[in-house]
Amino acid sequence: MTRRRSQSPGRAQGPRPQPARLLLPQSPRPLAALVVCGPQASLGSHDSDDSSPDNDIRNLWTRATLSQPKLNVPRSKICDDSDAEGSSLGSKTRQWCNGKAGRESDGGWEEWDDGEDKDGFRREDLHGHLSLEMELRRGSILGSHLEEDVDSETESEVSSSESSISISKHTPHRAYWIEQQNRLPLPLMEVMENEALEILTKALWSYRSGIGRDHFLTKQLQRYIEGLKRRRSKRLHLVAY
Amino acid sequence: MKLKQGSFLWYLYLDKLYCLLSVRNVKALLEYFHLLDVHHNNTLNDVLFYHFLRHVTSWKRTQIMIVFNMLDWNAMGEIGFDQFYMLVCILLAQQNHLEEQFIFRHSRPVFELLDLDGELRIGADNFHMYNFLFNIKKQELRELYHDFDITGDRRLNYKEFKLFTIFTMDKYQEKQKAEKEQGKTAPLKKKRPHRFILSSKLF
Numbered sequence: 001m002t003r004r005r006s007q008s009p010g011r012a013q014g015p016r017p018q019p020a021r022l023l024l025p026q027s028p029r030p031l032a033a034l035v036v037c038g039p040q041a042s043l044g045s046h047d048s049d050d051s052s053p054d055n056d057i058r059n060l061w062t063r064a065t066l067s068q069p070k071l072n073v074p075r076s077k078i079c080d081d082s083d084a085e086g087s088s089l090g091s092k093t094r095q096w097c098n099g100k101a102g103r104e105s106d107g108g109w110e111e112w113d114d115g116e117d118k119d120g121f122r123r124e125d126l127h128g129h130l131s132l133e134m135e136l137r138r139g140s141i142l143g144s145h146l147e148e149d150v151d152s153e154t155e156s157e158v159s160s161s162e163s164s165i166s167i168s169k170h171t172p173h174r175a176y177w178i179e180q181q182n183r184l185p186l187p188l189m190e191v192m193e194n195e196a197l198e199i200l201t202k203a204l205w206s207y208r209s210g211i212g213r214d215h216f217l218t219k220q221l222q223r224y225i226e227g228l229k230r231r232r233s234k235r236l237h238l239v240a241y
Numbered sequence: 242m243k244l245k246q247g248s249f250l251w252y253l254y255l256d257k258l259y260c261l262l263s264v265r266n267v268k269a270l271l272e273y274f275h276l277l278d279v280h281h282n283n284t285l286n287d288v289l290f291y292h293f294l295r296h297v298t299s300w301k302r303t304q305i306m307i308v309f310n311m312l313d314w315n316a317m318g319e320i321g322f323d324q325f326y327m328l329v330c331i332l333l334a335q336q337n338h339l340e341e342q343f344i345f346r347h348s349r350p351v352f353e354l355l356d357l358d359g360e361l362r363i364g365a366d367n368f369h370m371y372n373f374l375f376n377i378k379k380q381e382l383r384e385l386y387h388d389f390d391i392t393g394d395r396r397l398n399y400k401e402f403k404l405f406t407i408f409t410m411d412k413y414q415e416k417q418k419a420e421k422e423q424g425k426t427a428p429l430k431k432k433r434p435h436r437f438i439l440s441s442k443l444f
């Protein structure tokens with residue numbers, strides 16, 4: 001590991017003027033404002049024989065946020081599944097499901113299945129849309145039950161509790177999805193950590209040969225690598241069980 | 242240069258128009274950078290940088306150290322995330338054959354990177370040294386200095402360099418158009434025989 005030296009005679013010794021950072025057009029701010037939030041069309045220019053849909057990390061990204069299988073189903077199927085599981089929602093709810101099924105293209109979960117990173121902001125729109133619809137649904141279910149005859153009060157109590165159960169089944173999905181907004185997907189972290197481990201292990205050999213085993217930087221790197229390995233094995237252990 | 246298949250960078254991609262990474266990709270890249278930042282300085286020293294590039298690219302040691310010296314514009318012996326991000330964009334531009342577009346879109350930063358001595362002029366030596374980064378062929382380099390050295394000092398200032406990037410971009414777009422048109426006419430030619438066969442069968 002060397003400190004900065006002059007590389008060849010005649011070259012400037014001191015620091016050069018900093019190059020302009022990569023800027024968006026008409027953007028005065030440096031790096032933080034450089035990134036593009038718009039739709040990311042796939043360049044498709046990876047070697048043609050290389051990427052398959054299963055290996056494309058963009059698929060991993062979208063799939064990782066949909067780890068609960070029922071997240072990626074149309075709303076009508078959710079209603080059908082709930083029915084199949086024995087929780088009859090009642091005719092009003094079923095009507096709601098049938099009505100909403102026709103509007104799935106507006107922002108259903110299945111849009112996530114295309115494997116392309118279309119628009120980073122659409123996710124938040126979908127989230128808002130879904131939360132609003134969940135509220136409306138709850139309201140419509142409860143409201144519809146209030147309108148029924150008194151002698152069906154027992155039936156409405158049962159169905160409202162069942163509908164609240166079915167809603168609560170899907171709320172954890174939303175919470176999980178919200179949490180994932182702030183974290184990178186686990187498969188992506190795994191790829192990064194594995195690669196970092198390989199790189200750092202080779203760097204450790206260079207440190208040992210360059211500055212010796214007893215240097216504090218070598219020891220720091222060694223401890224860091226051990227920490228990474230422990231983290232990785234812990235995660236693998238969790239996945240296995 | 243080809244990125245190692247299956248490496249983390251291999252999965253990233255640039256926005257076609259601006260040749261930059263998306264927010265999501267930058268976030269992932271930042272995590273990756275922090276994973277490599279073993280000493281918690283928000284930097285990579287030359288050893289870590291070398292092993293990183295050795296792992297993900299097919300560059301040799303001399304090329305890697307040339308890139309390191311180019312990016313270490315503060316002469317600190319370490320690379321920060323800004324420089325790392327620029328490097329990744331250059332790598333991805335090369336991987337996806339977007340060099341012309343990248344140089345056009347980011348002519349100022351590229352010019353300042355190539356301007357090693359800070360003289361606001363780029364000589365042929367600078368270009369030649371970084372040929373492997375931007376994939377500028379010898380013939381193009383000769384044309385560059387022949388056609389765009391308006392001041393005649395055998396070096397390019399920023400304006401001359403910018404003209405070069407515009408010219409290269411135009412050529413690139415024309416090439417793209419020609420390829421598209423070739424792609425359109427080729428399937429049409431293939432279709433005609435089938436149509437003929439079908440019609441002959443009908444009658």
